[in-house]
Amino acid sequence: MLHPIKSLLLAVALIAMPLLAHAADKIGVVDSQEVLANSETGKRAMNELKAKFDAKQKELSRQGEEIKKAQDEFNKKAGVMSADAKQKEQAALEARMRKFIEDQNSASQMMDQERNRILEPLMxxxxxxxxxxxxxxxxxxxxxRRALLYTASxxxxxxxxxxxxxxxxxxAK
Incomplete structure (x- = not known):
C-alpha cells in the first residue's frame, strides 16, 4: 500500500502530465480590438459606425434637452395653473418622456443591429x-489578449x- 503523501504526489503528477504536454505547444496571443483599430478596413468600419451613432446620439440629446426645458417651464408655471391644466400638462410631459425612452431603446437596438451588420463579416x-x-x-x-493576466511579449x-x-x-471585397 502506498504512503498517503506518495499517493498524493502520484495523483498530482497524473493530473499535471496532460498540462505539461500542452505547455510544449506553440501558443499565440492576439488583441482583436487592436487589429480592428490598426487596420484600414477596421478603421473604416469603426468610422462608419461612429458617424451613424453620433448622428443618432445628437438627435436623442436634442430631444432630451427639449423635454428638460418643457419640464422646467412646467415647474415655473405649475404654481399658478389650475389643477386640471396641471394634470393635463403633467400627462403630456410623461407621454413625451415615455416616447423618449422608447426612442432610446429603439436607437440602441438599431445601433446593435448596425454594429453586427458591419462587424460580423469582418469577424x-x-x-x-x-x-x-x-x-x-x-x-x-x-x-x-484580454482573457489573460500575463503573456510573454x-x-x-x-x-x-x-x-x-x-x-x-x-x-474579400
Missing part, C-alpha cells in the same frame, strides 16, 4: 485569418495578424 475574415495563420506558423492555440502575434487581416479583407 468572419478575422477568424479565417487566425485559422490560416495558426496552421502556417504551427500554433496549436491562439488566445484573445514573444507570444503576441497581433501585428502579424493585423497585416494578414488587412490583406484578407481587401481580397
Amino acid at each position: 468572419k475574415v478575422f477568424d479565417q485569418v487566425i485559422a490560416d495563420y495558426s496552421k502556417k506558423q504551427g500554433y496549436s492555440m491562439v488566445i484573445e 514573444g507570444a503576441d502575434i497581433t501585428a502579424d495578424i493585423t497585416k494578414e487581416f488587412e490583406a484578407a479583407a481587401k481580397r
